[in-house]
Amino acid sequence: MRRTCLVAATAVLATAVSACGVLGGGGDEADLQIYSARHYDLEEAFAAFEAETGVSVEFIYGDDAELLERLDAEGDETPADVFMTVDAGGLWNAAERGELAAVRSPTLDKAVPKDLRDPDGRWFGLAMRARTVTYNPDTVDPSELDTTDTYAALADPKWQGRLCMRDSTASYTQSLVASLIDLYGRDRTLEIVQGWVDNDVEIMSNDILLLEAIDAGVCDVGINNHYYLARELEADPDLNVELFWASQDGAGTHVNISGAGVVASSDAPAEAQQLIEWLATTGQSDFVDANHEYPVNRDTEPEPVIAGFGKFERMPLNAEAYGDLNADAVDLLAEAGYQ
Amino acid sequence: MSRPAVLVRERASAVRPSPAAYSGRPWWSLFTVGIAVLVATPVVAVVIDAVRQAASPDLPRGLGAMVLTTLLLMVGVGVGTLVIGGGLAWLVTAYRFPLRDALAWLLVLPLAMPAYILGFVFLSAFDVSGPVQQMLRSVFGTDVWIPDVASLPGAILVMSLTLYPYVYLLTRAALVEQAPGTYDAARTLGASRSRVLWRVLLPLARPSLAAALALVMMETLTDFATVQYFNVRTVSVGVYLVWKGSFDFGSATQLSALVLLFAVAVLAGERLLRGRARYHQRPGRGHGLQPERLSGWRAAGATAVCMAVLGAGFAVPVLQLLFWAVGDAIADPASLWDPRFADYLTNSVVVALVTAAVCVLLSLMMGHGLRLGGGWFVRAAAQLTTFGYAVPGAVVGIGVLLAFVALDRTLEALGVAGGTGLLVTGSVVGILYAYVVRFLAPAYQAVDASFAKVSPTMTMSAMSLGAKPRRILRQVHVPLVRPGVAVALVLVMIDAIKELPIVLLLRPFGFTTVSVWVYELASENFWEKAALPALVIVAVATVPVFFLFRHVRLIDTAHEVG
Numbered sequence: 001m002r003r004t005c006l007v008a009a010t011a012v013l014a015t016a017v018s019a020c021g022v023l024g025g026g027g028d029e030a031d032l033q034i035y036s037a038r039h040y041d042l043e044e045a046f047a048a049f050e051a052e053t054g055v056s057v058e059f060i061y062g063d064d065a066e067l068l069e070r071l072d073a074e075g076d077e078t079p080a081d082v083f084m085t086v087d088a089g090g091l092w093n094a095a096e097r098g099e100l101a102a103v104r105s106p107t108l109d110k111a112v113p114k115d116l117r118d119p120d121g122r123w124f125g126l127a128m129r130a131r132t133v134t135y136n137p138d139t140v141d142p143s144e145l146d147t148t149d150t151y152a153a154l155a156d157p158k159w160q161g162r163l164c165m166r167d168s169t170a171s172y173t174q175s176l177v178a179s180l181i182d183l184y185g186r187d188r189t190l191e192i193v194q195g196w197v198d199n200d201v202e203i204m205s206n207d208i209l210l211l212e213a214i215d216a217g218v219c220d221v222g223i224n225n226h227y228y229l230a231r232e233l234e235a236d237p238d239l240n241v242e243l244f245w246a247s248q249d250g251a252g253t254h255v256n257i258s259g260a261g262v263v264a265s266s267d268a269p270a271e272a273q274q275l276i277e278w279l280a281t282t283g284q285s286d287f288v289d290a291n292h293e294y295p296v297n298r299d300t301e302p303e304p305v306i307a308g309f310g311k312f313e314r315m316p317l318n319a320e321a322y323g324d325l326n327a328d329a330v331d332l333l334a335e336a337g338y339q
Numbered sequence: 340m341s342r343p344a345v346l347v348r349e350r351a352s353a354v355r356p357s358p359a360a361y362s363g364r365p366w367w368s369l370f371t372v373g374i375a376v377l378v379a380t381p382v383v384a385v386v387i388d389a390v391r392q393a394a395s396p397d398l399p400r401g402l403g404a405m406v407l408t409t410l411l412l413m414v415g416v417g418v419g420t421l422v423i424g425g426g427l428a429w430l431v432t433a434y435r436f437p438l439r440d441a442l443a444w445l446l447v448l449p450l451a452m453p454a455y456i457l458g459f460v461f462l463s464a465f466d467v468s469g470p471v472q473q474m475l476r477s478v479f480g481t482d483v484w485i486p487d488v489a490s491l492p493g494a495i496l497v498m499s500l501t502l503y504p505y506v507y508l509l510t511r512a513a514l515v516e517q518a519p520g521t522y523d524a525a526r527t528l529g530a531s532r533s534r535v536l537w538r539v540l541l542p543l544a545r546p547s548l549a550a551a552l553a554l555v556m557m558e559t560l561t562d563f564a565t566v567q568y569f570n571v572r573t574v575s576v577g578v579y580l581v582w583k584g585s586f587d588f589g590s591a592t593q594l595s596a597l598v599l600l601f602a603v604a605v606l607a608g609e610r611l612l613r614g615r616a617r618y619h620q621r622p623g624r625g626h627g628l629q630p631e632r633l634s635g636w637r638a639a640g641a642t643a644v645c646m647a648v649l650g651a652g653f654a655v656p657v658l659q660l661l662f663w664a665v666g667d668a669i670a671d672p673a674s675l676w677d678p679r680f681a682d683y684l685t686n687s688v689v690v691a692l693v694t695a696a697v698c699v700l701l702s703l704m705m706g707h708g709l710r711l712g713g714g715w716f717v718r719a720a721a722q723l724t725t726f727g728y729a730v731p732g733a734v735v736g737i738g739v740l741l742a743f744v745a746l747d748r749t750l751e752a753l754g755v756a757g758g759t760g761l762l763v764t765g766s767v768v769g770i771l772y773a774y775v776v777r778f779l780a781p782a783y784q785a786v787d788a789s790f791a792k793v794s795p796t797m798t799m800s801a802m803s804l805g806a807k808p809r810r811i812l813r814q815v816h817v818p819l820v821r822p823g824v825a826v827a828l829v830l831v832m833i834d835a836i837k838e839l840p841i842v843l844l845l846r847p848f849g850f851t852t853v854s855v856w857v858y859e860l861a862s863e864n865f866w867e868k869a870a871l872p873a874l875v876i877v878a879v880a881t882v883p884v885f886f887l888f889r890h891v892r893l894i895d896t897a898h899e900v901g
Contacts, residue, residue, distance in 0.1 A: 033848055058848050061859055065583045066733060066844050073740040079848065093586040169567055169576065174584055205489065205568045208866075209466060216473055327585030334400040339570045 029079075032271050034059035035067040036084040038258055045286040049278055055271050064090035064171075071099050071263065081266040082275060086258045087171055089178070091123040092323030100261035103273050111280040111297045115317045116257055125257035126279050127293040130226045130314065131176050132253045133244040134211065139220045142244055150246035151180060151254070152188075154221065155195020163201040164210050164219035168333040172207075172225060175322050176254050177329035182321035183251055186332065193336040203339045208232065215240045230292035230305045245312040252315040256322070257296065367708035367808055368717045374701055375720035378776050381738025382726055386599070388741060389592035402577070409560070409573040409601065411491060412498075416559045417552055419499030423648060424506025425548065429536065432514045435632045436641040443511075444884070446645060449652030450504035451880035453837045455564035456857075456873050458497050459866065460656040462489060462568055494569035500652035502558055505830075506551040509788060512822050513547035514540060514628065522628045532631070540628070546791045549612035550784040554830075556605045557729040557780065560598060563840075574598050575731050588737065595734045602729025606722060657877060663870035670867075679851070683872075687852040688879065690767065690842075691835035694774040698782035698831045699824055701775070705783065706790040706820065707812045710798050721783070728780030732773075732840035739773045739845065769845040777841065778834050782827040789823025790816070829883040836880050853879070 036059045046057045062070070064085045071078055071094070083100060085091050094100050100122040108117065108124050116125030133150055135142070139162075146153030154163060166173045180189045202219055204210040207228040214222050217240075232239050246253045260279070262272040279287050284300040292306050301307065431443040449457075465471050465488045472488075487493070521543065525535045541548075566573050574597055582591030633641055705721050727735060793816070801811045817824075839854045846855070853872050860869035 029848070060846065060848060061855070062843050063583065065586050065588075066736075068586060069588055069737055070740065070844060073737075073744050075744070090586070167567070167570055169580055169583075171583065203489075203570055204466075205462070205570060209462070213466075218472075323586075327581075327587065330580055330584035331400055339572070 030056040030058040032057045032081045032268060032275060033079045034082040034084055034260075034275075035071060035080045035263075036061055036082075037064045037067060037086045037090065038084055044290055045279065045283050048286050049275060049283055052282070053274065053278065055274065057275070059084075068094050068097070068099065072097065076265045078263065078265055080263045081268050081272040082260050083263050084258070084260040086256075087175060087322065088125070088257050088259065088317055088319040089175060089322035089324075089326050091118070091257075091259050091261060092319040094261065095120075095122040096323065099264055101264045101266065101269060103262050103269075103276075105273060105277060107277045108280055111277075111299075113296060113298070116259070116296050118261070118319070123259050123261035124276055124280060125259040125296050125317070126276070126284075127258040127288040127291075128255050128296055128314075129258075129293050130245075130253050130255045130312065131172055131223060132226060132246045132312075133221060134214055134224045134229060134241050135221045135244060136214050136217055136219075136240055137242050138240065139217065142242070145221075145244050147248055148250035150244070150250075151176070151223070152184070152192045154223075155192045155199065157199065159199045159221060161200050162220040163196060163199050164204055164213050164222040165196065165201050166207065166210065166223070167203050167205055168330070168338050172256075173333070174326050174329045175256050176223070177333060178322050178325040179254050179315060179318070181325050181328055181332065182318055183315070186328065190332055190336060193332060193338055197337050201338075211239070211241055226294075226306060226309060227292035230309075234292075234305055243309050245310070247315070248313055252313040255294075255314045255317060257317065258293070367704070367711050371705045371708040371717050372720045374705060374779075375723045378724045378727055378779055380742045381735055381773070381776055382599070382730055383738075384741040384745065385592050385730070385734055385738040386596055388589065389596045391589075401572070402574075405572055405574050405577045406597075408491065408571060409575075412495060412566070412571060412573055413556050413559050413601075413605075415491070415495035416498045416502060417556055419495055420503040420506045420555045421548070421552065423499055424503035424508075424551070425510050427503070427645060427648065428507050428510035428514060430641055430645070432511060433532070433536070433628060433630055434641060435630045436638040438642050438645075439630075442642070442645040442649070445649055445653075446507060447504045447884050448649065448881060449501050450508075450833055451877050451884055452501055452653055452656060453854075453873075453876065454498055454501040454562060455568070455839075455861075456660070456877075457501050457652070457656050458494075458565040458568040459861070460659045461493070461497050463866070464659070465493075489569050491569070491571050494566055494571045497569070498559060498562065498565060500648070502555045503648075503652070505554045505558075506548065508826055508830075509547040509551035509785070510544055512826060513544035513788070513792075515822075519628070535628075545612060547788045549609045550788045552612070553605055553609040553725075554728070554781055554784055556608075557602060560601055560605070560729055561731045563731060563733075574601065578731060578734065592734070592737075595730065598734075599726070599730065602726055605729065606725065657874070660870040660874050660877075663867045664874060667867040667870060683851050683853050683856055684875065684879070686850060687836055687854065687876075690770060690774070690852065691832045693771060694778060694835045695782075695828050695831040697771070697775055698779050699786070699827045701779060702783040702786040702827060703812070703817065703820070703824065706786050707808070707816050710790065710793075710795070710816065711802075711808055711811075725780035725783055727776035728778065730777070732777060732838060733844060735773050735777050736841045736844035739769050739776070743769065766847055767850065770842055770850075773841045773845060774835055774838065777838070778831045781830040781834060785827035785830060786820055786823045789820035793819045825886075829886065832883045833880045836876060 032055060034057060038061070046059075050056055060067075064087055067083065067085075068090065071080060071083060074080075083091075083094055085094070091100075095118055103121040103124075105121065108121070112124045112126075116128070117123065133145060133154075135145070144158075146156075168174070177189065177193065180192065183189075184192070202213070204213060204222075207224050210222045210224060211228060211232050213219050226243065229239075229241060229243055232241070260276050262269050262276070266272050280297055284295045284297045285303070288295050288300075289303040292303060294302050294306065427446055431439055431446070521539060522535060525539045526532075530538065560573075561575055562573075563575050563579055566576055574594060578591050578594040578598065581594055582588055632638075701724075705724065709718060709721055730738070797815060797819070798811060801815050806814070837854060839858055842850075842852050842855050843858065846852075853876050857869050857872045857876060860866075860872070
């Protein structure tokens with residue numbers, strides 16, 4: 001027994017020692033620490049930034065709400081210099097809670113359109129995605145789709161049993177509905193969502209399954225992020241799904257941004273600003289192309305696959321609405337019985 | 340030769356030994372209470388936060404439906420795992436059939452399959468756009484009625500298939516560990532095999548069954564990924580919805596408090612199932628339950644049932660992942676080996692090992708402490724340590740953050756500049772702490788179930804012979820509860836390797852585990868790319884299962900020879 005104990009103790013000790021080696025925390029800290037909700041292949045853009053500027057970067061992935069809570073709890077001691085989210089509402093909330101520093105940068109003011117950045121310079125949009133209508137060309141004639149209020153018109157009974165959409169836990173669904181509330185008011189939006197539900201909308205738990213369902217003819221029309229379609233088309237050019245730019249004769253297509261801000265208690269605000277400026281200008285293509293996103297900078301061309309989708313008018317982005325109305329959207333979806 | 344085993348049935352009460360051996364015992368009670376406080380702190384921090392933020396008491400819409408769904412899911416998965424896990428345990432223990440020896444341990448493998456991975460594979464095969472439904476439609480036309488797969492029954496099926504090994508393992512351990520004399524006595528008195536099963540073996544296995552069910556229920560309660568795939572709106576999903584949807588952690592903590600209520604109900608249910616009775620058996624010699632050889636179609640049927648469960652819960656999803664991984668490797672050979680891979684793997688394994696060692700050590704000492712005495716207060720404290728398992732990982736993570744923030748403020752108020760520094764998120768301490776909070780329950784349940792089978796008279800004899808607590812631990816308790824310790828180690832290791840939300844939330848810069856890697860790829864639907872790391876998680880989690888199997892087989896053979 002004694003020997004077993006000894007062996008066990010040695011094992012525990014050995015593990016602990018090796019654990020210290022593995023877990024003891026980074027000895028060589030990079031110049032910039034980033035909290036990022038982007039899981040796309042970020043490294044390419046950052047590697048280019050490091051090579052070009054000599055400023056080293058490391059990041060932690062997480063989700064908007066969790067990273068914000070962590071930032072909040074760490075307070076002044078946070079190692080983070082840059083906070084990066086995949087949702088305008090997240091940036092707006094971080095700014096509201098005083099986590100982000102106001103930045104004055106003529107470069108960014110020029111590179112980023114006005115509605116895609118905070119008026120006080122606390123955050124800047126860097127990549128844009130559109131959430132629009134997708135359809136199966138075998139069963140849907142694009143003329144069937146309303147060109148003014150495309151999202152709202154999907155509540156029409158003619159779409160009974162033909163719709164597929166994302167679940168209500170998806171932030172994509174929530175921010176779309178939040179922007180509809182901003183556009184039409186709560187009552188009208190409730191009617192719209194109710195209409196989708198009455199049309200027996202098939203709820204899917206991710207965008208790829210949704211596209212495959214349209215391709216397979218399970219449903220005729222869906223609502224998707226444009227880059228999922230681009231990604232699927234890249235893998236399978238024969239995918240039987242077409243993209244329709246929503247509400248082009250009306251308010252425009254719903255978009256959301258990935259963006260970043262300098263953390264208020266950063267110990268390297270100058271480098272943090274330098275990074276954001278670089279991502280919005282020189283690094284735009286590196287940053288957005290890998291995930292087929294649209295550049296925010298008008299001087300940068302979108303990559304070929306999404307350029308093939310054609311130009312579109314976007315609904316002006318109201319970050320306050322996304323940030324503030326998101327909770328209302330969650331509540332409205334539940335009230336309408338949208339899963 | 341064979342001496343009948345003695346079955347002691349008595350009311351639950353602390354051991355009352357002669358006062359001769361009192362030295363050192365209060366320390367053990369204090370130790371148990373200390374662990375309880377440490378483990379409960381993050382959970383309590385969340386509750387305090389919830390109460391403090393009670394200014395916005397509007398609960399999310401459809402709360403009633405969420406509560407009902409949660410109940411249905413828990414009952415469904417509970418029944419499912421009992422039928423699958425309990426049934427299989429009986430089958431492989433009581434009968435011999437082709438491949439039985441191999442299947443006996445292979446059946447534990449689905450434990451290595453995270454439910455979120457099985458859920459995705461299951462949906463991609465059976466959902467509306469999956470190959471199965473497409474084939475059905477092409478054969479029977481588009482109007483053929485197909486049950487909705489992404490639904491509550493679908494979620495119950497998938498979760499039962501990944502969680503049944505808890506019931507299987509603990510039931511099997513209970514059946515194998517049972518004193519052979521009890522069985523012999525019942526048979527000698529004329530009871531049939533099935534009557535002995537229902538009237539003697541199962542009632543005696545009740546503590547183990549209850550412990551296993553409690554684990555299953557708590558896993559079900561805290562699951563977020565699987566239920567979301569299947570569009571099942573439980574209270575835990577509600578927590579995330581409110582938190583992520585409105586950035587309102589205050590409201591989310593209030594809902595978390597509701598999840599805690601469920602957890603209390605589960606633990607109370609477990610106590611109720613165990614009843615006030617304790618079954619202690621003295622080891623004795625005898626034949627015990629000897630497996631009966633099946634033949635013909637019965638044997639084939641038994642093998643087929645085991646294979647079907649194993650196939651659905653493990654083999655088919657692994658093949659699908661392999662298929663994806665190979666496809667990805669052909670499309671992009673460079674992706675096959677990522678230099679960061681070894682790093683991620685080491686992180687996963689080391690954290691899992693340290694967590695398992697700490698959890699088992701703490702459980703052993705608590706079980707030992709309870710044996711030496713201590714009143715209701717100490718017992719309640721020990722029970723409190725299992726709560727963490729019923730709290731969603733992300734909430735435990737936030738609780739740890741909140742607790743350390745409070746500690747920092749206190750230290751700074753006392754004049755320690757900088758407090759603890761960035762102890763939680765600047766090092767792995769936060770992750771390890773949160774893991775222990777979360778995974779002490781499976782360790783304690785397993786060890787405690789073994790302790791429950793040790794007669795208090797053993798402890799009392801040792802005490803009255805003058806043995807000091809530490810010696811009793813070493814020479815009496817540890818050897819007797821070794822099966823439970825092995826199960827505990829394995830359960831915690833597997834859980835820790837699969838765990839995701841805590842690492843995501845608390846990891847320091849430059850610290851990534853395999854599960855985080857899978858998440859980063861899977862969250863953007865790069866399933867082909869995620870297949871390889873997912874397979875690695877399954878493979879790594881299989882290793883402790885293998886060790887467990889060897890252990891179980893050793894008892895098994897020893898038992899059959901005896």
